[in-house]
Amino acid sequence: MDEPIEMVALAGNPNAGKTTLFNALTGSAAKVGNYAGVTVEVKRGHTHTPNGKKLEVVDLPGCYSLEGGSPDQELSRNVLIGTHEKVSKPDLVICVLDASNLERHLQLALEIIELNIPVVVALNMVDVAEKAGLRLDAVKLSEELGVPVVPLRADRGKGIVELKQAIRHPFPSPPDLSWEKGNEESRRAFGLATSELSARRPSAHTSTVSDKLDRVLLHPVLGWVFFIGIMFVLFWSIFSFSGVPMGWIESLQEFLVGQVEGAMGEGDLRDLITRGMIEGVGAVVIFLPQILMLFFFIGLLESSGYMARAAFLMDGLMAKVGLSGKAFLPLLSSYACAIPGIMATRTIDSAKERLVTIFVAPWMSCSARLPVYLLLVPMLLGGSEGGSLQALVFLGIYVVGTLTAFAVAKILRGRLGPDEVESHFLLELPPYRLPQWGYIFRHVLERGWAFLRKAGTVILAIMILLWAATTYPKLDSDDPAEVLAHTVVGRISHLIEPIVKPMGFDGRTGTAILTSFAAREVFVGSMAQLFQIEEADDEGETRSRIRQRMAAEKWPDGRPMFSPAAVISLLIFYIYALQCLPTTAVVAREAGSWKWAIGQFVFMTAFAAVASLVVYQLANLFSPG
Amino acid sequence: MSHPAARELETDSLQSLSQAQVGCDFQIKFVEGPACDQLRNLGFCESLQVRKLADGRNLICSVCGTRVALSDDLAKQVKVSPVAA
Numbered sequence: 001m002d003e004p005i006e007m008v009a010l011a012g013n014p015n016a017g018k019t020t021l022f023n024a025l026t027g028s029a030a031k032v033g034n035y036a037g038v039t040v041e042v043k044r045g046h047t048h049t050p051n052g053k054k055l056e057v058v059d060l061p062g063c064y065s066l067e068g069g070s071p072d073q074e075l076s077r078n079v080l081i082g083t084h085e086k087v088s089k090p091d092l093v094i095c096v097l098d099a100s101n102l103e104r105h106l107q108l109a110l111e112i113i114e115l116n117i118p119v120v121v122a123l124n125m126v127d128v129a130e131k132a133g134l135r136l137d138a139v140k141l142s143e144e145l146g147v148p149v150v151p152l153r154a155d156r157g158k159g160i161v162e163l164k165q166a167i168r169h170p171f172p173s174p175p176d177l178s179w180e181k182g183n184e185e186s187r188r189a190f191g192l193a194t195s196e197l198s199a200r201r202p203s204a205h206t207s208t209v210s211d212k213l214d215r216v217l218l219h220p221v222l223g224w225v226f227f228i229g230i231m232f233v234l235f236w237s238i239f240s241f242s243g244v245p246m247g248w249i250e251s252l253q254e255f256l257v258g259q260v261e262g263a264m265g266e267g268d269l270r271d272l273i274t275r276g277m278i279e280g281v282g283a284v285v286i287f288l289p290q291i292l293m294l295f296f297f298i299g300l301l302e303s304s305g306y307m308a309r310a311a312f313l314m315d316g317l318m319a320k321v322g323l324s325g326k327a328f329l330p331l332l333s334s335y336a337c338a339i340p341g342i343m344a345t346r347t348i349d350s351a352k353e354r355l356v357t358i359f360v361a362p363w364m365s366c367s368a369r370l371p372v373y374l375l376l377v378p379m380l381l382g383g384s385e386g387g388s389l390q391a392l393v394f395l396g397i398y399v400v401g402t403l404t405a406f407a408v409a410k411i412l413r414g415r416l417g418p419d420e421v422e423s424h425f426l427l428e429l430p431p432y433r434l435p436q437w438g439y440i441f442r443h444v445l446e447r448g449w450a451f452l453r454k455a456g457t458v459i460l461a462i463m464i465l466l467w468a469a470t471t472y473p474k475l476d477s478d479d480p481a482e483v484l485a486h487t488v489v490g491r492i493s494h495l496i497e498p499i500v501k502p503m504g505f506d507g508r509t510g511t512a513i514l515t516s517f518a519a520r521e522v523f524v525g526s527m528a529q530l531f532q533i534e535e536a537d538d539e540g541e542t543r544s545r546i547r548q549r550m551a552a553e554k555w556p557d558g559r560p561m562f563s564p565a566a567v568i569s570l571l572i573f574y575i576y577a578l579q580c581l582p583t584t585a586v587v588a589r590e591a592g593s594w595k596w597a598i599g600q601f602v603f604m605t606a607f608a609a610v611a612s613l614v615v616y617q618l619a620n621l622f623s624p625g
Numbered sequence: 626m627s628h629p630a631a632r633e634l635e636t637d638s639l640q641s642l643s644q645a646q647v648g649c650d651f652q653i654k655f656v657e658g659p660a661c662d663q664l665r666n667l668g669f670c671e672s673l674q675v676r677k678l679a680d681g682r683n684l685i686c687s688v689c690g691t692r693v694a695l696s697d698d699l700a701k702q703v704k705v706s707p708v709a710a
Contacts, residue, residue: 064666429692
C-alpha cells in the first residue's frame with residue numbers, strides 16, 4: 001500500500017513572495033482549486049525533499065493575522081488548526097517572511113508557532129533587506145524563535161535547496177514559547193524585540209528608488225499625467241496589437257468550416273457543426289487575444305507595483321460615487337471583459353462595495369460590444385468606417401456607459417447603507433520591482449485557459465440550443481427570411497414585434513437582439529442572416545453590405561426603417577443591456593447568489609429597453625421621420 | 626501599567642499622524658480606535674518609527690520599511706511624537 005503523502009502549508013503575509021516560493025518548490029505542477037462559497041483560492045502542488053520523499057505543498061491565502069473574520073483569514077486558520085472540510089491539517093508549516101519587513105511579518109509567524117505544529121521559517125527577499133541597509137542575522141532569529149530559519153531569494157531560486165533540507169524528516173519539533181501564549185501584547189513585544197535583534201535597521205531613513213519614483217508617479221499633477229498616459233497606452237495596445245491574432249483565429253475558424261463542409265454532405269448535422277458549434281463558439285473565442293493582452297498588461301502593472309499606485313490615485317474620484325480606489329482595477333478590467341473584472345472584485349474589503357462594483361461592472365463597454373458599435377456608428381456618419389469623428393462617437397459611447405455605471409453605483413451604495421464593520425482605505429504600496437515574466441506568462445495562460453473552459457462550454461451549449469431554435473420547425477421554402485420566420489426564434493420575434501416597435505425596431509431586428517442575449521457579438525451575424533446578406537470574405541465588407549441594406553430598408557408607410565433615431569436607440573440598447581450569459585454565471589458565483597445575478601440581468605435589460613424607448617421617442621419628437 | 630489619567634494627559638500632548646508634518650520621523654505612541662488591530666497588522670505598532678511621506682485625503686507613510694497609504698480617518702487613530710534629530 002502507498003504511504004500517505006505528508007502535507008506542507010505555505011503561510012505568510014500578502015506580498016511576502018509566497019506564490020514565487022510555491023512555484024519555485026513545485027515547478028509547473030501548480031493547480032488552482034476553487035472552493036464553493038469561499039472567495040479565496042488555495043494552490044496545490046508537489047515537491048520532493050533531497051532524499052526523494054514526495055510532499056504535497058498547499059499555498060494558503062496571504063493574511064496579516066489568524067484572528068480576523070475575513071474569508072482568507074478564516075480559511076488559513078481552519079487549515080492550520082485542522083478544521084477545514086477539504087484541506088487536511090498540515091504536517092509542517094513554512095512561514096514565509098519578508099526579511100525587509102520583519103517587525104510586521106513576524107507577528108503571524110508567532111501566531112502559527114503558538115499552534116504547536118512543526119514550523120520552518122523561510123526568510124525571503126534577503127537581497128531587498130540588505131539593499132535597504134538591514135543587518136540580518138538568521139542564526140539569531142532561529143535561536144530566538146526556536147525553529148529553523150532559511151534565508152532565501154525565491155525569485156532567483158536561491159536557498160530552495162537549503163529549504164528542502166530543512167523540511168526533511170524528522171520535522172522540527174514545536175519550540176517552547178518565549179512569550180505568553182494567547183497574549184497579544186506579549187507576542188507583539190517579543191516580535192518587536194526579536195526583529196530588533198535579528199534585523200537591525202539603519203538609524204537614518206534612506207530614500208529608495210521607489211521613494212523617488214513615487215514622488216513623480218503619486219504627484220498631484222504629474223501623477224495624473226502618467227496615469228492617463230499609461231491607461232492610454234494600455235487600451236491602444238490591446239485594440240491595435242490584438243488584430244493580428246484575432247485574424248488567425250478567424251482563419252482557423254474558416255479553415256475548420258471548410259474542412260467540415262468538404263468532408264460532410266449537406267444536412268442538419270453539418271449545419272449544426274459549422275454554423276452552430278464552430279462559428280458560434282468562434283464568435284467568443286475570437287476575443288481571446290484581447291483578453292490575454294489585458295491580463296498581460298494587468299499582470300505587468302501588478303507585478304511592477306504600479307497597480308497599488310493607480311488605486312491610490314483613483315480613490316478620491318471613486319469616493320464621489322461611494323466606491324474606493326480598490327474598485328478601480330475591476331472596473332478597468334471590465335472594459336476588455338466583465339468576467340475577469342468581476343473576479344477581480346475579490347480584492348475589495350467591503351462586502352457591499354464589492355456587490356455594487358459587481359453590479360455596475362458590465363456597463364463598462366466590453367470588447368464584445370465592439371463589432372456592434374463598428375456596424376452601427378458609421379450609419380450615423382455617412383456610412384464609411386474610420387476617421388476622427390467615429391473615434392469621438394466611440395469615446396462618447398464609453399463615457400455614457402461609464403457615467404451611468406457611476407450614477408447607479410452612487411444610488412445603489414446609498415441604498416445598501418453603511419458596512420457593518422466600517423472599512424477604511426488602507427493599502428500597502430509595494431516597492432517597484434522588475435516584472436516577473438515567468439509568473440506573468442503563467443498567469444496569462446491560466447486565465448486564458450479558464451476563459452476558454454468556462455465561457456467556451458457555456459457558449460457551446462447555448463449556441464447548440466440557439467441553432468436548434470433558428471432551424472426548427474423547418475419549412476420547405478427558398479426564402480431564408482420565410483424559413484426563419486417559421487422557426488421557434490422567428491415565431492418569438494413575431495410575438496415581440498409589438499414590444500420592440502416603439503423602440504424603433506422591426507421584428508427582424510428584434511430577433512437579432514433576441515439571438516444576441518447569450519453573447520451580444522452574435523448580433524452582426526444575425527442581422528446578416530435576417531436581412532439576407534451574403535457574408536463577404538472580409539469582415540469590413542460584410543458590415544458595409546449590412547449597412548447598405550439597412551439604409552435601404554423602409555417601413556410599410558415608406559419611412560426609412562433605420563433613421564438616425566432608430567440607430568441611436570439600437571446603440572443605447574447595446575450600451576446598457578447585459579447580453580452575456582457567462583457574465584451572469586460568474587456574477588452568481590462571485591456574489592454567492594443567483595437572485596443577485598438574475599436581478600442584475602432583469603434590471604439592465606429593463607434599463608436598456610426603457611432608455612432605448614425614451615431616446616427613440618424623444619428623437620422622433622424633435623426630428624420626426 | 627500607566628494610570629488612565631496620566632495616559633489621557635500624555636495622549637492630549639501628542640499629535641495624530643494626520644496632523645504630523647510631511648518629511649519628518651515620528652515614534653508611534655498609541656494606536657487607539659476601531660481600526661487599531663488592522664493598523665497594527667500593517668506595522669503601526671507602539672514604539673515603532675514612522676515617516677510621513679505625503680499628505681492629503683489619503684496619506685503615505687513609511688513604517689518598518691514599507692510604504693503604506695491610509696485614509697485620514699485611520700491616521701487620526703495613530704498618536705505620534707516627533708523623534709529627536
